[in-house]
Amino acid sequence: MATLSHATTATSSSSATTWLASYQHxxxxxxxxxxxxxAAALIIQGCILxxxxxxxMFYFGGGDWQLLVSNLSFLLVLVPILSAMPVKYILPTFAFSFVLHVAIILINVL
Known part of the structure; x- marks a missing residue:
């Protein structure tokens, strides 16, 4: 007996799955x-940012909230590192903290 339909595989190559798949890889x-x-995240965070x-903050007169936010974002990076979490948790927290530090630095300078 012949088959009535042929099996086809539907593939989707959208950009959303591509960058997510490349990040997971x-x-x-x-x-x-x-x-x-x-170590790199901790060194960049603690010795540069x-x-x-x-x-x-001290040169341009930043507020107390900036010190609080910077300390909390530093702890946001430190917690996954000290708890030995995988890289998929370390990199996003570091990226968020990096953006937050740079934004506060730009707020102070500008």
Missing amino acids: FVASNEFYRVGWA SPALLLT
């Missing part, structure tokens, strides 16, 4: 280097 392939990513923010 990047995170999965870099899980071996989790300690390096954690936080001192630059504090210098701009």
